[in-house]
Amino acid sequence: MSKEQTTIELIESYLENTMSPEARESFENLLQQDPVVRSEFEVQQQLVNSIKEFRRAELKAQLNNVTVGVGPAALLSLKTAAIITITAIVGLGTFLYLQKEDTSITKIDLEPEQNATTEQVPAKPEATPLATDQVATIDIVGTPDASDQQPNEKSESFSKIAAPTKKPVPQPEQDLANQPAVVSIPTVLQPNKDEDDLSIEELVLPSEQLSQTNSKEQGTLAVENTDNGEYNFHYQFYQDKLFLYGDFKDTPYEILELNFSNGKKLFMFYRGAYYSLKENQIEITSLEALTDNEIIKKLEIIKANK
Amino acid sequence: MKDSEILEKLHAGDEKVLEYLYKKYYRMMTRIVVTNNGTEYEAKDIYQDALIVFWQKAVSGNLVLTSKISTYLYSICLNLWRKELDRKSKLKYEEKDEVQYLEQDREERARIIRGCIAKLGETCQKVLTYYYFDGMSMNDIAEKLKFASTNTAKTKKYKCKKRLDQMVKENYKASDFLD
Numbered sequence: 320m321s322k323e324q325t326t327i328e329l330i331e332s333y334l335e336n337t338m339s340p341e342a343r344e345s346f347e348n349l350l351q352q353d354p355v356v357r358s359e360f361e362v363q364q365q366l367v368n369s370i371k372e373f374r375r376a377e378l379k380a381q382l383n384n385v386t387v388g389v390g391p392a393a394l395l396s397l398k399t400a401a402i403i404t405i406t407a408i409v410g411l412g413t414f415l416y417l418q419k420e421d422t423s424i425t426k427i428d429l430e431p432e433q434n435a436t437t438e439q440v441p442a443k444p445e446a447t448p449l450a451t452d453q454v455a456t457i458d459i460v461g462t463p464d465a466s467d468q469q470p471n472e473k474s475e476s477f478s479k480i481a482a483p484t485k486k487p488v489p490q491p492e493q494d495l496a497n498q499p500a501v502v503s504i505p506t507v508l509q510p511n512k513d514e515d516d517l518s519i520e521e522l523v524l525p526s527e528q529l530s531q532t533n534s535k536e537q538g539t540l541a542v543e544n545t546d547n548g549e550y551n552f553h554y555q556f557y558q559d560k561l562f563l564y565g566d567f568k569d570t571p572y573e574i575l576e577l578n579f580s581n582g583k584k585l586f587m588f589y590r591g592a593y594y595s596l597k598e599n600q601i602e603i604t605s606l607e608a609l610t611d612n613e614i615i616k617k618l619e620i621i622k623a624n625k
Numbered sequence: 626m627k628d629s630e631i632l633e634k635l636h637a638g639d640e641k642v643l644e645y646l647y648k649k650y651y652r653m654m655t656r657i658v659v660t661n662n663g664t665e666y667e668a669k670d671i672y673q674d675a676l677i678v679f680w681q682k683a684v685s686g687n688l689v690l691t692s693k694i695s696t697y698l699y700s701i702c703l704n705l706w707r708k709e710l711d712r713k714s715k716l717k718y719e720e721k722d723e724v725q726y727l728e729q730d731r732e733e734r735a736r737i738i739r740g741c742i743a744k745l746g747e748t749c750q751k752v753l754t755y756y757y758f759d760g761m762s763m764n765d766i767a768e769k770l771k772f773a774s775t776n777t778a779k780t781k782k783y784k785c786k787k788r789l790d791q792m793v794k795e796n797y798k799a800s801d802f803l804d
Contacts, residue, residue: 327790365731366789367757369738374754375677378643382673385644387651393665394652 326356330363540574540585554587554596555603561585561596564603575618586618593618628694635683638759638769643680647673650695654702661706671709675701685760734797741792749785756782 332338333346350357388394541560550564561574572589574596585596586609593609609615626645634642651672658668678701682688690697742750751770755761761769767778 331786362793365734366738366793369735369742370753371758372735373739373742373750374758377754378640378677378680379673381640382644382647382676383669385647387648 323359326359327363330356330360334363334367542574544568550603550605553603553605554594554600556596556598556600559598562603573622575621577614577617577621586614588618588622628690631694632683632688632690635680636686638684638755638761638765643676646694646698647676650698653695654698657699657702658706662710663706667709671702671705675705678705681758681760687760737796738793741789741796744792745785745789748781749788752778752782753785753789 329346333343338346350360542563543560544563544565544567546564546566546568551566553564555562555564563572567589570590572587575586575588575593577584577586585598587594587596587606589606593615594606595609596606609618626642631642631646654672654675655665655668658671659665663671675698679688679694679698742753745753748770752766755766755769756763763775763778763782766772766782767775770778772778772781
């Protein structure tokens with residue numbers, strides 16, 4: 320082995336800590352004295368360091384290639400962006416949902432629920448007469464609204480109906496609580512312009528027992544009469560329209576509405592008897608005469624005041 | 626993965642678990658630097674260095690762990706970053722020229738040596754790096770690189786090192802080292 324080689328091996332064993340303490344000490348002396356050994360020592364040292372560095376760089380490159388996701392600063396901005404996006408989506412969703420709801424509400428409004436204060440009142444009480452097989456007796460029970468100043472107008476409009484009009488609606492603003500004011504128009508037989516569009520205006524003034532919800536009292540009731548022989552004295556309600564089955568041509572009938580605190584009820588007066596009309600009566604059912612005297616009395620009052 | 630399991634794998638030189646650790650504590654460790662006048666780039670650098678220090682100790686069996694791995698890593702990161710901050714502030718005041726001159730010389734030599742190492746075959750590289758950096762025993766190296774025996778590993782290391790020495794010497798005149 321050359322001297323150089325032995326030197327290198329000596330140095331290596333020193334650097335790798337495989338020397339005994341005594342050998343280490345003698346080597347350190349050698350280092351101090353021999354410059355050649357010293358220089359070789361430096362080279363060897365750098366070699367080992369470089370090997371270590373090489374390995375370190377290799378590991379570091381490996382780690383660098385590892386995907387860690389997002390760093391702390393970027394993560395914060397990512398979170399912020401996510402929150403904003405989610406808020407925007409939720410907000411948009413709510414907005415669209417509310418919009419959709421609005422349109423359905425509007426539709427309901429379009430239904431002929433008339434306020435006493437609206438201007439639809441004058442136009443409404445047009446009892447368009449029926450064709451021969453459709454008879455409608457329209458009874459209009461007029462109830463001026465307590466807060467309403469229009470009862471006179473109403474009565475005037477009632478009088479436009481092609482039928483002998485009764486007395487106009489009295490001016491019961493002062494007496495609302497006690498007297499049902501009623502305006503009724505008797506049967507009319509005329510060619511019907513619009514067969515299906517019969518409107519009955521029914522306004523009921525509250526008596527003591529009845530509710531005072533005046534603003535809701537006007538309603539329109541479409542009635543259709545069919546006389547085909549199958550049913551001779553029946554009725555049904557369908558899609559807010561009253562279908563009468565039977566022969567109602569000859570004798571007039573009256574539709575009366577009573578408002579109760581829990582709602583309204585429709586009745587029919589025909590040939591001396593009162594019949595209740597259930598508004599949720601989808602199936603064809605026969606008209607049953609009322610027997611409840613109390614209700615009959617009330618209905619009579621209403622009818623009498625027409 | 627529990628700490629004990631991690632340490633076991635580290636001692637066996639399992640590089641996959643190193644990557645696992647890296648990902649696990651990345652945010653926690655980089656926060657130290659980022660919240661301490663450091664950029665994310667610097668934070669990553671420091672963290673990687675710290676983790677490699679930890680790796681080297683764990684593989685070579687020089688690790689004495691009395692706390693959680695995360696705590697240990699945390700303290701390494703803190704130390705490295707403090708050193709770096711010191712170094713940065715000192716560079717402002719010391720004579721840069723002189724420092725640079727010395728550095729340049731060593732850098733030159735280091736560069737040549739690096740080049741020579743790169744020219745070694747992969748097996749030589751692995752044997753030498755596992756031996757000198759990872760501090761693996763000849764036995765473990767033989768196992769990891771699938772040598773026939775421990776002696777094979779020893780011989781391999783001897784031959785590889787010799788070759789490296791020669792390569793480096795060929796790139797330098799002896800007089801250069803006598804400066």
